[in-house]
Amino acid sequence: MTDTLRALMGATALTAVALAAxxxxxxxxxxxxxxxxxxxxxxxxxxxxxxxxxxxxxxxxxxxxxxxxxxxxxxxxxxxxxxxxxxxxxxxxxxxxxxxxxxxxxxxxxxxxxxxxxxxxxxxxxxxxxxxxxxxSSMVMYRTDLMEAAGLEMPEAPTWEFIREAAAAMTDRDNEVYGICLRGKAGWGENMAFLSAMANSFGARWFDMDWRPQFDTEAWSNTLTFYLDLMTNYGPPGASNNGFNENLALFQTGKCGMWIDATVAASFVTNPTDSQVADHVGFALAPDNGLGRRGNWLxxxxxxxxxxxxxxxxxxxxxxxxxxxxxxxxxxxxxxxxxxxxxxxxxxxxxxxxxxxAPFAEMTLRSMESADPTSPSVDPVPYTGVQFVAIPEFAGLATEVGQLFSAALAGQMSAEDALSQAQALATEEMEAAGY
Missing domain, CATH: 3.40.190.10 (Periplasmic binding protein-like II)
Known part of the structure; x- marks a missing residue:
């Protein structure tokens, strides 16, 4: 090694040390x-x-x-x-x-x-x-092969009733294939993100224009009852523990006929390196009930x-x-x-x-552009946000409500009891906060 090379290497080492420092x-x-x-x-x-x-x-x-x-x-x-x-x-x-x-x-x-x-x-x-x-946003991701085998064709803009029909037709518990996978894990950004967006399409809302909680309404009862029925009959076991990542793994391994969740998941379910069903995935808008709002978030x-x-x-x-x-x-x-x-x-x-x-690109953009945080539900609301309410109290309150709804999914309480307790919690929280 020449003296010049030694000097150069020494200077380089000193420079690296100096930069690190x-x-x-x-x-x-x-x-x-x-x-x-x-x-x-x-x-x-x-x-x-x-x-x-x-x-x-x-x-x-x-x-x-x-x-x-x-x-x-x-x-x-x-x-x-x-x-x-x-x-x-x-x-x-x-x-x-x-x-x-x-x-x-x-x-x-x-x-x-x-x-x-x-x-x-x-x-x-x-x-x-x-x-x-x-x-x-959120959208329906579904197995095209299972849909075809069931003799059904996924509409570009499905209703919740079609989702239930398809879930029933695709469920094969003997082979561990479940017609529908949805979030059940408690959390304001987990099950309550999905359920709040779903509730919008059923005409439900968190609060009326006077900030009165609305969990004691028929619209919320219809939302939670439909969700629990769907998951109990056609969802995977242990669904109350499943959030985004758990459902992603279930879908990628061929255990879900449909999954309604974040549009960002599309690249993971269509990537053949990670997904066993990559060649059999289709996309549709989040479902509605004909009331003018879909169950998609932003x-x-x-x-x-x-x-x-x-x-x-x-x-x-x-x-x-x-x-x-x-x-x-x-x-x-x-x-x-x-x-x-x-x-x-x-x-x-x-x-x-x-x-x-990206075969999902257009559906992603359409879903994002159709979500309206300023008017998320059928009736007017005093807040902004589709799957959340943009007030500081929401995170804590929605996490508690999410725990009730997750317990209902686990069979630990009825939908009626979960909604009654959610109404009481929300009323107490909003009164304490001065709303």
Whole structure:
């Protein structure tokens, strides 16, 4: 080895040590779903571009993530520099001053490319407080082979009655095939996300215009009774423990005839690497009851920066990378266009390569555009939000209600008792909060 080479290697080593010493660490809290796990796997591309930033991940189950992040940001704990949050939290936390405004993300970010419905849900007083990583609605995913074997044809816009008929026809318990898989795990973002959206299509609502809880109405009784009947007769065993990830695994292994859930799941059920039924999946709009509302929601998992973070500029640099069009192209190059994060940018739905690779793209966009957070149910409501109510009290209240409905699904109480207790809980909560 020459003296010159030794000197060069020594200088390189010293530079690496110096960079490591100067590197700023950001801690990112995220949910344990496929798109977020994929992002973690691609982090080296970011750190190669930004050797002065070190990234540490905290990956949690959805309910645990929400609890940890909410506690940390409400107390100003400063544990995280980037947090994965949804369309429910962002407007409330942004208005409270708990989040850093993302008004200067750079020209390459192209904020005007964000889908209007998604951008609007993350904006307070003209300021963007989180950047969408992926957006979603909900829709029907179904086995085309089982539907054909049952002698049925899925309409593009099915009714709930058709869903029940198809679930009955596709159920084959002897072979562990269940006609329908739906969320049963308790949580405001788990079973209550699904049931709140479903209730809208039955004409139910959380509150009337005077903020009086509505669980004692016929519309809510019809919603919960129909759901329990559907799942008891045609759903998988142990459904009260199943959330998004559990139902995804059931569908991918051929155990679900239909699954009504987040549109983002479409790339996972059609990916032959992960899904045993990838070649036999069709898509339809979320069901309705002929009342003018479908049971589909509107959501975006987004990345935000707590005001308590001491690494805000580094956090902003990461968010600009992870939610950019360039990141989308990186995923396309590594995993294929069908696997890019959907539902955030207009340009993605103008990209023919994506449209050709993703048979679910059009249905996803239609579902997102048809959800109306300002008028989610048949009757007027005093709140915004399709599968949630955009008030601070909702998360705690809906989690308690979700526990009641999950218990009813487990056979521990009747629908009538669950609704009666939900009405009492909601009434007490709203009175205590001054509504």
């Amino acid at each position: 100067q590197a700023e660490t950001i801690t990112i809290a995220t949910v344990n779903n496929g798109d977020m796990i994929r992002m973690q796997g691609l982090t080296s591309h970011f750190t190669d571009m930004h050797p002065d930033i070190t990234v540490e991940w905290v990956t949690l189950e959805e309910n645990v993530l929400r609890q940890n992040v909410t506690t940390d940001i409400a107390t100003g704990g400063g544990q995280y520099d980037v947090i994965t949050i949804g369309t429910y939290e962002v407007p409330i936390w942004g208005a409270n001053g708990w989040l850093v405004a993302l008004d200067d993300m750079g020209a390459d970010y192209n904020v005007d490319d964000l889908l209007p419905a998604v951008r609007g849900g993350l904006t307070v007083d003209g300021h963007l407080y989180a950047s969408p990583f992926y957006g979603e 959501w975006a998992w987004s990345l935000g920066i707590p005001a308590s973070s001491d690494a805000q500029e580094a956090a902003k640099t990461f968010i600009a990378w992870a939610t950019s069009s360039a990141y989308t192209e990186l995923v396309a190059a590594e995993e294929g266009w069908a696997n890019v994060p959907p539902g955030t940018r207009t340009s993605l739905y103008e990209n023919q390569a994506y449209l050709d690779a």
